[in-house]
Amino acid sequence: MKGKRILPVMAMFAFGLVLGTGIVLANHPWICSGSTAYHFGNRTVNYAAAVEENPAGSISRNPQNYVNAFNGAIAVWNPTVMNLVQGGNVRLRLFYDRYGRNGWLGLATISGISNCVIGSASSKLNDSYLQDTARYSQTAVNHVACQEVGHTFGLNHNRSSSTTCMNDTILTAGNQINQHDRDLLAQIYASIP
């Protein structure tokens, strides 16, 4: 009898657990700890213009393609809560190079992390693959650049929409972000000056 009474309570508790976990995972932040995303300590982020990381001139694709892609990424993320400023005390560096055929088209790195606050970050485009202009259009390069810059602000991949560069299963969004990305950034940086 007692078991029968406790059963619905346990079921409701389990449902609550699932619901709560869903709340934690429903968004797409790059989680540092618990439900806290990695983030810069300030909405204003100084960045350096895109350069070849190892300036050996070994890039096969026109380097201007990468520079344009990163410039487009900066332009699309700037009207969000982020304020991206070129030069000064640089905390975000933008690179392109031949990183080899290692499986990735682009990479975002964050370092100097203290209490989930990012000290410095970089976004990299891999010319070893992206040199193939027949396979990777400028839209595809823009997509990768936009995503790698987005990661450095604390955003994870978002596979639920095809209208954002944060979707890592497509390369067709180009320099495009959606309202969800803007809202999530606003949420992450709500208490950040």
Add this chain to the structure above:
Amino acid sequence: MKKILVLTAALVVGVATALAVGQFMTSKPATVTAKAQWKNVYRTQSGLVMGADLIVFAEHVSAEPGRVVGGGEDATPFTNNTFKIEKIVKGEYEGSELMVEQTGGIMADGRIFNIDDGGPYEIGARYLLFLNSNEEGAFYVINHQARYNVRGDELEGVDPTDRVVASFHRARFDEANEMIRERVRLFR
């Protein structure tokens, strides 16, 4: 009325517990943490199986520093991992040991660089690896969907929230082996 109150309280406690656990589940960030846009991200188990040149069960033997691209604090290090092959499930490879290049490793200044492919391999641990080779003949793990730690008799994926990873995650060694062979047979 009392019943509704008790059930509501149970729901609230459940949600609160999940949120609290989420808050206190601390991940330990590496000194340099990296996230990739992989060249190939698969929507199906078949896609992953068919996209791999070589699929092996193997034991990790050693890790050596590899090449480095760039310099200074933004350099990208690589690690050369040696595996002892236990079983080849797809593809052909001659020899009992296999070198797999991994993005990440120890940087010149001692910092550890980890990419979101599961991080460093454990020496002596067994893995199921979905590999591709580059023009130099070096192998690399395709992406975060392509690496499984064999714990006891079960596979453990890097990110079980991924649909493809979930299809192998917690599968038994023999089950996974058969699932892959079945896919290979189907698409031959």
